[in-house]
Amino acid sequence: MQRILITGANRGLGLEFATQLLARGAHVVATCRDPAKANALNHLAAAHPGRLHVLPLDVSQPATIDELVRETALVFDGLDTLINNAGVLVPGERFGSLDVQTMEHTFRVNAVGPVxxxxxxxxxxxxxxxxxxxNVSSQLGSIGHCGSFGTPSYSISKAALNMGMVQLAHALEPDGIPVLLLHPGWARTDMGGPNAQVDPAVAVAGMLREIDALTLKTSGRFRDWQGHDLPW
Incomplete structure (x- = not known):
């Protein structure tokens, strides 16, 4: 039975990751900032007793990361897959009115937290x-794909995440642990909005195929849910 930890699992892609992995028979620890308010995730846990554990985590707060690891070690004696999914996107940013609080918080959640x-x-x-x-990254973090001004805090933080995880791919290589960066497409989630093009179930199924195929030979790559390499 695979032992999997998913961050940001109370809704959207994280919840879909948990749903599909449980359907495979995996044993999952799913995190969110406030488990008491994670209704869909708690219902999923009730439907899979003993196989889904919901734990608190705010990836922008190092103390909660340390506590998560302590609690996860009580559930798992080892971890087979870590899925860094938690993220934040603040809409409506405009050049000329960018503020340090939004940029710093977005950077802490999307880039520093997963590392x-x-x-x-x-x-x-x-x-x-x-x-x-x-790691759930985004094409918006690809410098090679940047053709206009938009979502600057999110885009900058995802570009930083990409570099952070390439660094960790090198750090973890001696331990035989490969690292992958994934673009889920423009998925219909709370973050992506109702006009997005990709169904979350399709996006997650595609990303899981990429995770399944990941080896040390492909560690450090940036790919989309359809299996295409993306430019940095």
């Missing part, structure tokens, strides 16, 4: 069976 979560989970991953780290 620190991965670092904190390294010992559990080392005890996993063919352990892997997957």
């Amino acid at each position: 620190l979560v991965t670092q904190a989970c390294a010992d559990l991953l080392r005890r996993g069976t063919t352990p892997k780290v997957a």
Whole structure:
């Protein structure tokens, strides 16, 4: 039985990751900032007793990361896959009115948080069976794809996430732990909005195929849910 940790799992892609992985028979720890308010995730846990554990985590707060690892170690004696999914996008940013609070918070959640979560989970991953780290990034973090001004805090933070995880791919290579960056497409979630093009179930199924195929030979790559390499 695979042991999997998913951050930001109370809705959207994170919830869909949990749903599909449970359907495969996996044992999942799913995190969110406020488990008491994560109704859909708690209903999913009730439907899979003993296989889905909902734990609190705010990836922007290092103390909650440390506590998550302590609690996860009580559930799992090793970790097979870490999925860094938690993220934030603040809409409506305009050039001329960018503010430091929005940019700093977005950077902490989208870039710093996943790096620190991965670092904190390294010992559990080392005890996993063919352990892997997957990160939900975005094409908006691709400098090569940037053709206009938009969502600057989000885009900048995802570009930083990409570099952070390439760094960790090198750091974790001696332990046999590959790292992958994934673009889910423009998915119909609360973040993506109702006009988005990709159904969340399709996006997650595609990303899981990429995670399944991940090896040390492909560690550090930036790919989309359809299996295409993306420019940095």
